[in-house]
Amino acid sequence: MSFLDYFLGTRKKSAEVAKDRLRLILAHERSAGTQDFLPQMQEELLAVIAKYLPVERDRISVNLERRGDFEVLELNVLFPEKQASPPKP
Amino acid sequence: MARIIVVTSGKGGVGKTTTSAAFASGLALRNFRTVVIDFDVGLRNLDLVMGCERRVVYDLINVIQGEARLQQALIRDRQLEQLYILPTSQTRDKEALTAEGVAAIMEELQKDFDYIVCDSPAGIETGALRALYHADEAIVVTNPEVSSVRDSDRIIGILQARSKRAETGDSPVKEHLLLTRYAPRRVQSGEMLSVEDVQELLRTPLLGVIPESETILQASNQGIPAIHMKGTDVAQAYEDAIARFLGEDRPLRFTQPEKQSLFKRLFGG
Ligand SMILES: Nc1ncnc2c1ncn2[C@@H]1O[C@H](COP(=O)(O)OP(=O)(O)O)[C@@H](O)[C@H]1O
Ligand SMILES: [Mg+2]
Secondary structure (H helix, E strand, O other), X not given: OOHHHHHHOXXXXXXXXXXXXXXXXXXXXXXXXXXXXXXXXXXXXXXXXXXXXXXXXXXXXXXXXXXXXXXEEEEEEOOOOOOOOOOOO | OOEEEEEEOOOOOOOHHHHHHHHHHHHHHXXXXXXXXXXXXXXXXXXXXXXXXXXXXXXXXXXXOOOOOHHHHOEEOOOOOOEEEEOOOOOOOHHHOOHHHHHHHHHHHHHHOOEEEEEOOOOOOHHHHHHHHOOOEEEEEEOOOHHHHHHHHHHHHHHHHHOHHHHOOOOOOEEEEEEEEEOHHHXXXXXXXXXXXXXXXXXXXXXXXXXXXXXXXXXXXXXXXXXXXXXXXHHHHHHHHXXXXXXXXOOOOOOOOOOOOHHHHHHOO
C-alpha cells in the first residue's frame, strides 16, 4: 500500500475480500456433493403431496441452502388459485 | 515398488509442469530412480521444460497403442542418470489415454523406479483423471488467487472420490499443498492471499511456497528444470519442498518481502 492509500484507504484489502468470497464458495461447493439426492427427494415428495393435494409438478421446489451456520431445507408448494377438492382416495 | 506422485491443480498455467520437472529432477538428485510422465496429451510441454524435445521419438500413446515398447519411449535425462522422461503425444487426442493402457504402464514402471511423477493436464476430465488415478501422493499446485484456490479444492475432492485408493477403499491419497508464484510484497500490502489464508481455506498440509520469480522463465527458455538454477530463490524453494516431502524439517523461506527502500515504501512500487 502506498502513502496515499494509507490515508485514504479504509476499504477492505482485496486479499481479505478474496478470502471471504472463497470461504463462502468452498463451503457451498463442498456441501454440493452431498446434495445429489435432491432431485430424487423432490420427485418422492411430489408423489406424496400429489396424493393429497392437487398440485402440478412444476409447482413444487426443494432447496437446500446454507445460511450462516445452518443448513436450511426449503420446500415450496404453490397451490392453484381455485382450491379444487382433493382427489378421492 | 515405486511411489506414484501426481502433480495436479484443476486450473491451467499455475506451475504443474514447472513443478513436475523440478520435483522429478530433485528426487533424482537425491539418487532416487525417477521417471516423470507427461499426461497432457495434445499439449506436450514437459519435454521442453526438461530440455529433451529433440530426443523424442516415441511417446506414451505409442506405448499404450502397442506401437513402441516402454523402453523405447523413455528418454534418459541429460544431466541425471537416475532420471527418465516419458513424453506424451502432440498429435493424438486424449481418448487414446485408456485406463487399461495407463495401468499397464504404471505396473511396469513400478518395478524399475522409486518415484513416478505424473504431470497432470489442467481440467477435471479424462487426462487429469488418468493422471491422478494411481497416485499414492498428490502435489496440489495452487496460486494465491481465487480461481486457482477454488479449482484446487475441487481437485482435492476428486482425489478423495475418484482415485484408485478411494475406489478400492485403501488409505487415502496423501495430499500436499504447494503454493507457487507467491509474491510476498503483494501479500504484505493486502493484495494477495497469504500462505496462511490458502492453507486455512484448503485445509491441506503445506509442502512449500515457491516465489514468483524471473528465474523460471530463464530456466524454461533453456530447457533446464528450475532446481538446477543454483543459488536462486526458486531452486532453493523447490529443494526445501523436496526435503519436506522426504520427511525432513525445513523452515519456510521466501515468504517475507525483501528489504525495500524508504522511498518505495512511502510512494508504492
Ligand atoms: N514460480 C514461478 N514464477 C514465475 N513464473 C512461473 C512460476 N511457476 C510457473 N511459472 C510460469 O507460469 C507458466 C505456466 O507454468 P506451467 O508449469 O506450464 O503451468 P501448468 O503446467 O500448470 O499449466 C509458465 O510460463 C511458467 O514459466
Ligand atoms: Mg502443464
